[in-house]
Amino acid sequence: MRRTIETEALFLGAVPYGETAVVATWLTEREGKLSTMVRGARSSRRRVNGALDYVHGVYLRAEDTGAELLTLKEAVVRHVRLGVTGDLDALAAAGTALRWVRHACPPRTPEPDVFQELSVLLDDLERQPSSAKGQGLLTFGLRLLRHVGYELVFDRCASCGRPRPPARRAHVDAGRGGVICRACHGGGEVLADDLLLRLARISSGEVAQLSRKEGDLVMRLVTRAMTSHTELAPPR
Ligand SMILES: [Zn+2]
Known part of the structure; x- marks a missing residue:
């Protein structure tokens, strides 16, 4: 037809x-x-x-x-959006977001939320190119993972589903889907309780601030999740 x-x-x-x-x-x-x-x-x-x-x-x-x-x-x-194309940092952030989408979204599957959030990210970069160095890209990455079914979970073990014990640090293995409890042999990055709570909020669409150092760590997690679930090549 x-x-x-x-x-x-x-x-x-x-x-x-x-x-x-x-x-x-x-x-x-x-x-x-x-x-x-x-x-x-x-x-x-x-x-x-x-x-x-x-x-x-x-x-x-x-x-x-x-x-x-x-x-x-x-x-x-x-x-x-000439503000994005005219700023190297903004263009790099936009390029990363578009590459994630190209690899993470399956063909011919309507993703209106991803389209909406990508447009918001690009508009933010257009208005304020310096936000490229902020957390707009990370926020988009966490929500993109959720929309395409690869959500990183921070409130429970991604392997056995047991709730994360409150007020404790936890291992996060982005390749296995988020927090992994000790019984499931969690490894990888160790994240503080308050950061895990903020990441859960960001992932579900709320606003929460990250420090520059936390941002770098989350960028590693998002990149790891993307490369584990898609054909996206790991960074060299
Ligand atoms: Zn577990």
Whole structure:
């Protein structure tokens, strides 16, 4: 069955296809992650002028025949975020978030919450590029993991499900899903009780502050979780 999809989208990346085409991957607002064939993209960039750039909000029209690849009909930049592209730290943070999404989101599975939260992150980076050094990216990473079914749990053992004893430190093994109790042979990072409580709040959508040092630790956990569950290559 042939149908036309019209949706807001964010460009996630492209790979060359044949002599003149590319396969572009998008996170769309309505249909989740989609890949589209863009014919002639390498000989004439006119049809997709600016749309194959990261971070901008794009209006996308594509034809879907049910095959793996859709055919791109139109891609128009609707929401320009020059504040992100003009700041190296902001661009790096945006690039990490988009890479996580490209690897963590399954194709053709609507993820409106991920689209929404990614848009919020990009808007925050646009308004305040220095927030790239803050915790916006970490917050997004923790919530992305939850939305795609790889939630890091901080209130119970991710292996046996037993509640975490209150007011104690605990081992967190991001590759095994979060806190791991002693009976389940927890290893890896040891996190303080109050940090575990804040991470549980952030993960469920609330706001909590992290120090710079805590942020670095959480970044390691999120990266570890992403690389354990997806094809994302571990950082070198
Ligand atoms: Zn356990």
